[in-house]
């Protein structure tokens with residue numbers, strides 16, 4: 226039987242086909258879910274909540290003693306995300322913070338085991354720089370919409386690929402892809 230979370234995900238996917246709504250979608254969602262299952266993070270930071278699709282995709286893989294903190298700049302999207310997350314009946318606690326990630330990240334307390342970056346494409350490297358002091362060794366940083374030909378996130382991809390702070394790989398999916406970087 227489909228879980229509540231699955232039902233919410235399928236509904237969002239149907240809605241996203243009818244109106245423009247840049248969710249990560251089921252293909253990339255499966256990669257994200259696999260990464261959560263493999264790494265078993267206790268605490269995830271997501272940058273770019275939209276209406277909660279990717280937060281639910283990750284939260285579905287976690288148990289009750291874990292937490293997702295997710296940042297969304299648009300109040301209306303954040304409100305919709307809260308409703309979708311509540312309806313999904315996830316086990317982990319999910320905190321939706323409304324604000325500009327560039328201002329919110331410096332105020333976050335504690336350490337994260339995983340970061341998922343999916344907000345303003347030209348700010349990815351800034352987000353990473355801000356979060357670098359708040360991730361543990363072995364933490365996984367995942368970034369959507371990167372690729373050798375994706376101009377907006379090119380500086381980010383170059384940085385994680387060339388830096389000796391990360392072991393990174395690029396997973397092509399469709400027209401762009403996902404960068405997976407492990408903090409060394």
Ligand SMILES: C[S@@+](CC[C@H](N)C(=O)[O-])C[C@H]1O[C@@H](n2cnc3c(N)ncnc32)[C@H](O)[C@@H]1O
Pocket residue numbers: 247248249250272273274275276277278279280296297298299302324325326327343344345348
């Ligand atoms: C591609 S959507 C995120 C999709 C979502 N991760 C998913 O797959 O369901 C990008 C979101 O980032 C938000 N955003 C853009 N710039 C931001 C910023 N500086 N801080 C926080 N959120 C931001 C946008 O409002 C938008 O909702």
